[in-house]
Amino acid sequence: MKIAIDGPSASGKSTIARLLSQRLGIPYLETGLLYRFFGYIAYKRGTIELPPDELFKEDFKVVIDVGKTEVYWKGKRLSEELRGEEVGRYASLLGEVPAFRERMIKFFRELVGSSQVVGEGRDVGTHIFPQADYKFFITASPEERARRRYLELKERGMDVSYEDILKAIQERDYRDANRPLYPFKPAEDALIIDTTNKRVEEVLEYILSIIKER
Ligand SMILES: Nc1ncnc2c1ncn2[C@@H]1O[C@H](COP(=O)(O)OP(=O)(O)OP(=O)(O)O)[C@@H](O)[C@H]1O
Numbered sequence: 331m332k333i334a335i336d337g338p339s340a341s342g343k344s345t346i347a348r349l350l351s352q353r354l355g356i357p358y359l360e361t362g363l364l365y366r367f368f369g370y371i372a373y374k375r376g377t378i379e380l381p382p383d384e385l386f387k388e389d390f391k392v393v394i395d396v397g398k399t400e401v402y403w404k405g406k407r408l409s410e411e412l413r414g415e416e417v418g419r420y421a422s423l424l425g426e427v428p429a430f431r432e433r434m435i436k437f438f439r440e441l442v443g444s445s446q447v448v449g450e451g452r453d454v455g456t457h458i459f460p461q462a463d464y465k466f467f468i469t470a471s472p473e474e475r476a477r478r479r480y481l482e483l484k485e486r487g488m489d490v491s492y493e494d495i496l497k498a499i500q501e502r503d504y505r506d507a508n509r510p511l512y513p514f515k516p517a518e519d520a521l522i523i524d525t526t527n528k529r530v531e532e533v534l535e536y537i538l539s540i541i542k543e544r
């Protein structure tokens with residue numbers, strides 16, 4: 331079984347996908363973490379003008395398992411290095427490059443193959459696994475998503491402002507939605523879930539009820 335969970339920044343899709351993976355015992359693929367990894371490489375090199383084949387020559391490894399996706403670079407697991415807004419911006423800029431996105435789609439399909447997966451990101455249900463058995467699109471208002479990201483980064487001890495985060499989220503939403511190729515939008519057969527006024531537990535139980543119904 332393949333499950334696609336897509337949605338905009340800070341909508342809560344990683345949280346839901348990870349919990350769903352754990353409840354179902356199915357490996358979790360956080361596609362945004364790989365975009366962030368290459369965004370991190372581009373950030374360190376100060377440019378996104380990097381051919382996909384050159385980026386994929388990096389010494390990296392991806393491990394997907396129940397409840398987790400891990401990225402290793404030169405043998406070291408990267409985590410906090412990938413979570414900042416600036417790396418997210420570089421990831422989003424790379425995401426606008428069709429050749430890079432096509433290479434990423436190919437990479438994710440080869441990584442998962444015919445195995446079960448809970449795939450989470452922006453284009454899992456539209457392009458990576460269009461044949462997924464279940465497709466969910468997790469969203470929330472920009473203000474609520476900025477609030478969630480603000481609280482998340484403050485808990486990590488980062489000195490951020492709500493206003494800056496809201497602006498970054500709105501800019502990234504616009505960029506993701508207005509890409510000439512592969513514009514970010516829900517799959518036509520995705521179930522859209524607005525979580526603005528919903529707790530994580532409510533969203534998870536609702537999705538599990540949909541899966542168990544079939
Ligand atoms: N329904 C919810 N209500 C309140 N807070 C939530 C909800 N869902 C997730 N959160 C919190 O919001 C923050 C962002 O969630 P998460 O990282 O899952 O979003 P995301 O869509 O994966 O973000 P991104 O794609 O930018 O990585 C986390 O701190 C998470 O605990």
Ligand SMILES: Nc1ccn([C@@H]2O[C@H](COP(=O)(O)O)[C@@H](O)[C@H]2O)c(=O)n1
Pocket residue numbers: 339340361362363365366418421422423425450451452453454502506
């Ligand atoms: N399938 C994907 C996943 C991510 N992106 C871009 O990467 C940025 C960072 O991802 P997060 O999930 O950590 O926010 C994101 O803003 C997207 O622009 C993508 O294009 N496709």
